[in-house]
Amino acid sequence: MILIDTSAWIASFKKTGNHELKEFMRQTIVSGLAVTSPVIILELLQGCRSVGERDALKIKLESLDILSITLSVWEQAYELGFSLRRKGLTIPTVDLIIAALAIENKSLLLHHDEHYEMMVVYYPILRTKYFSQKH
Numbered sequence: 001m002i003l004i005d006t007s008a009w010i011a012s013f014k015k016t017g018n019h020e021l022k023e024f025m026r027q028t029i030v031s032g033l034a035v036t037s038p039v040i041i042l043e044l045l046q047g048c049r050s051v052g053e054r055d056a057l058k059i060k061l062e063s064l065d066i067l068s069i070t071l072s073v074w075e076q077a078y079e080l081g082f083s084l085r086r087k088g089l090t091i092p093t094v095d096l097i098i099a100a101l102a103i104e105n106k107s108l109l110l111h112h113d114e115h116y117e118m119m120v121v122y123y124p125i126l127r128t129k130y131f132s133q134k135h
Contacts, residue, residue, distance in 0.1 A: 076100035
């Protein structure tokens with residue numbers, strides 16, 4: 001199971017985006033391993049330029065398996081936020097929720113966001129695949 005973060009989706013939408021990332025995502029989706037969550041769908045739909053674009057993207061995203069944000073996910077997110085802040089890291093709330101989703105569901109988190117790599121230093125249980133800015 002591979003949870004595709006908003007950052008990876010956005011990078012893949014760019015014509016000049018990372019080609020390795022695009023291919024990895026394509027293979028993940030085709031193989032049926034890709035999963036998403038309502039918070040990722042929300043973030044992506046906010047960036048749509050038209051109703052038609054929003055509706056088409058929503059249908060595609062909702063065709064993937066959707067991970068629920070359960071009480072245990074919230075508890076994991078609370079702990080991540082609290083403990084990382086004590087280590088001097090302030091991570092955006094949505095990133096904490098997505099990281100907690102990946103941890104609780106034992107998913108690989110595919111991303112294009114350095115916040116997750118900062119978390120892995122303290123939480124190696126968070127398994128990630130990071131694609132940098134390079135092409």
